[in-house]
Amino acid sequence: MEEVQRKQALELEEADEATIWSRRDFLSLTAWGGVLAFLATVSVAFLRFMFPRVLFEPSPRFDAGRPDTYQPGTVGERFKQSHRTWIVRYEDGSFFAMLAICTHLGCTPNWIAADRKYKCPCHGSGYYVDGFNYEGPAPRPMDRVKITLSPEGDLLVDKSIVYVMRPGGDPDEQYPESLLRV
Ligand code: FES
Incomplete structure (x- = not known):
């Protein structure tokens, strides 16, 4: 067994x-x-x-070149594509830098040199050369950003400092510090 x-x-x-x-x-x-x-x-x-999930934004500062490369009385579009910013030079030689962002819903307006105005393609807002809104649904002028001169004499734009415009006021009077006199 x-x-x-x-x-x-x-x-x-x-x-x-x-x-x-x-x-x-x-x-x-x-x-x-x-x-x-x-x-x-x-x-x-x-x-x-x-490898953290970080968004690498372009620097808010950029060199906009020599002041004498901008003719008085013109709107410089050199940095509109890359930085969404116009460099505007008044007839008296002073500069300001303005964001190419419509204050209605954020579209990118076009500078119409022949009419001396910016026109938004989305809903038809119009702005004078200084950024003041005068037609269409835009509620206020376009915003400006800081522009200064570097020690080497180049124009320096700093988009981290924004001059936010209020409705109805002359942009030059709202922010005289947005103007650079060279
Ligand atoms: S976004 Fe410019 S007019 Fe509406």
């Missing part, structure tokens, strides 16, 4: 070893799977740490 039992146990053990996945293999594989999953999670967390 005892002999029979030993034989059956032996047969069972042999049958167990003969299968492709023994219980020991299965446990070992599960453990390795856990280790690999842990390492993958740690690697992803490390990569997220090394």
Whole structure:
């Protein structure tokens, strides 16, 4: 009887070893799977740490070149595409920098040199050369930003300093400091 039992146990053990996945293999594989999953999670967390989701904005400051490259009485469009800013020079030689952003809903107006006005293509707002709104739904003049001279004598525009215009007021009078006299 005892002999029979030993034989059956032996047969069972042999049958167990003969299968492709023994219980020991299965446990070992599960453990390795856990280790690999842990390492993958740690690697992803490390990569997220090394490459955070940061938005790299262009600098708010830019060099607008030599003052004598701007003719008096003109609107400079050189930086409209890249910085959405006009460099305007009055007849008396003074400068101001103005954001090309319509104060209605934020479209980009166009400078119409022949008519001496800015015209917004979205809903038809019109602005005089100094940025004052005179037609269409725009509620106030366009905003200006800081313009100064660098030690080397170049025009420097700083878009981090914004002169926000109020409705109805002459832009030059609202912010005399937005004008640069050279
Ligand atoms: S966005 Fe310029 S008129 Fe509406």
